[in-house]
Amino acid sequence: MKDIEKINKILKEVTNKKTKFNPKKNLFSQDLDSLDVTSLLLAIEEKFNIKFKGDAYDKLTTIVDILNYIKKNKK
């Protein structure tokens, strides 16, 4: 499974939403709230075995941003 598919799967699990998420659009503009985004990041840390650093919550605003971060920081 590709990373983007994994992220979409996690997003559906943590948000209980069946809508398709646009990877380039800001997550908050796709009907997600702060708890959804935080749950997503925590689940990604666990599933991808990475640790978010710095201002991840403020800076990673789209799925593409998250994918790039994973790519750079994957062990």
Place this chain on the structure above:
Amino acid sequence: MTLLSIKKTNRFSINNLKKGMKIKMSKKMSSQYFARSIKLLNDTAPIHTNDKWAKRLGMKKKIFPGLAVVNVYSKMIGMYLPGKNAVMMSINFSFKKPVFENDKLVYICEITRVIKSIKVVLIKLSIFRNNDKIIDGDCKCKILNLND
């Protein structure tokens, strides 16, 4: 470990929260509080209202509803630690011993991990009666930096 005051509502930012920060609160489970809790929860299950039934279930007398015991954490977390910038994401409890009318309980909240990058704190929750831990739990909170 830092024991914080609970005299006024706190508003910690993620940068001000540190592992080991702690608050403590005492509460007597009075008969009035017992009656109010039963009414509020609309839980008249005989284990909470009938000593004989409670004995049949292995208790020495009727017991406090578990959720009425732990509801104190709503105030502790939302007003004091982390305070008004916090939104609760999850909370879990293990009930090790029953709570009875007139028990004096000590509630403790202690920060165990601060995840600054995601603005999340993990908190250990413990409730003691006469120095015996009777309930333990944990909680995860999102911390938002808001100005008044």
